[in-house]
Amino acid sequence: MSTRAVTFRAAALLLLVVFVTRPQLFAFAFVPLTANNAPAIYNQGSLLALTLSHVRIVFLATLASTILAVALAIFVTRPAGREFLPLSRSLVNIGQTFPPIAVLAIAVPLVGFGEKPTFIALFLYGLLPIFENTLAGLTEVSPRTLEAARGMGMNAWQRLWQVELPLALPVILAGIRLSVIISLGTATIGSTVAAKGLGEVIIAGLQSNNVAFILQGGLVVALLAVLIHDGLGLAERAAARRLGRPLDEIA
Template sequence: MSRANFLRVIVVSLLFALVLQPEWFAPIFEPFTPPGAVVIYDRTSLLSLSLSHLGIVAVASLAAIIVAVLLAILVTRPQGKAFLPLSRTIANMGQTFPPVAVLALAVPMLGFGAGPTLVALFLYGILPIFENTMTGLSTLPPATMEAARGIGLSRRQRLIQVELPLALPLILTGIRLSVVIAIGTATIGSTVAAHTLGEVIIAGLLTNNTSYVLQGGLIVGLFAVLIYDALTQLETHTRKRLGVM
């Protein structure tokens, strides 16, 4: 087993242990716990919070991927270039407004819960996917595109069979950045009653219990590291398969 795979096994094992058997780590977190306070967060199952956290990130990221890729395809077509400024404005919208501000604006319309968090993560995640997809579709090898036209492929066939596969490594890079940002940003959803790991961190801040903050932050951090690594491996595999460095 390589050193990288060995480290992955350790990180995965640590994450599973923290989520499924957090009481095993009580001696480690106890020094950070105020006298008389509970060491391990027990108001809600850490497994339940983790699954809900990842579910919210997955839904928001999927929506961001669909919208960002479709927008990028539109503005890289001859008939859609006029929409590039508008598309860039839409993609930049989430980055212009902080997620907390989006939550505050969304709560009156959607109420408390996962809804405002989904909107905030969706808006915040569009830009990196849109920019990378647009770059990937705009920098395709001219010789390859000419060959695709030469064998009689239609525009739709060229898009599906040539352009998107060649642009996939860059698209995956944008998705990786977007998803990892969403994993960390989703914690603020607990300020509007979304069921995320931010609940543990907020509880620790409100009760001055640093052990709660460490537990929530460590689990979120491990999820981010593992998902970042998995998407990086997928991107590397895709580049090798396509012969792109």
């Protein structure tokens, strides 16, 4: 990574941290957007607390979907689960045509308002990219490699842990990254069903017709998403490098 890239990332991160901890420092930039002496900086809660709960719900949901999705993908690629493989492939394709907001909206009447429907939507929708990529990663391990591992006397469990999963790791990580990015967006919409998150700022702005709120909410969410996306991308590249593979092999 060039020095410029490092500086750029550090500056973006610093900007985000300073903005959510000391938003009043930036009030001057938002004042021109307000009318009738409306507040320029979100005043119905701390930006820091909203950011933390936003990140928390995305993290927990992604963790849960990663565990289940990877386990399911391992299952359908073992001999015992082969019969489920064709269907699970089409299900992933079909599932991704569901907009995340539909999942969120349908969960509300079933479990009520708040964090729960948001968590369910993030969890269910987050499964798809991770499952799809884990499946792709595991099925792309060449039969020759597996044959060699078997020849070395590895049992099925060792082959999975020491050969298949490490080889599939960069692709799995790409799936997790996609899932996290979708979840960050869905969690923002989660504020319409009263989940604590940064969407609150945007929605408060829309309701009170305060463009300053809308813009700062949008900027914080956008900056957060771009930084997380970038950070996970670095992890992916590190995993690929450990396998000695060029970067463009991970799609």
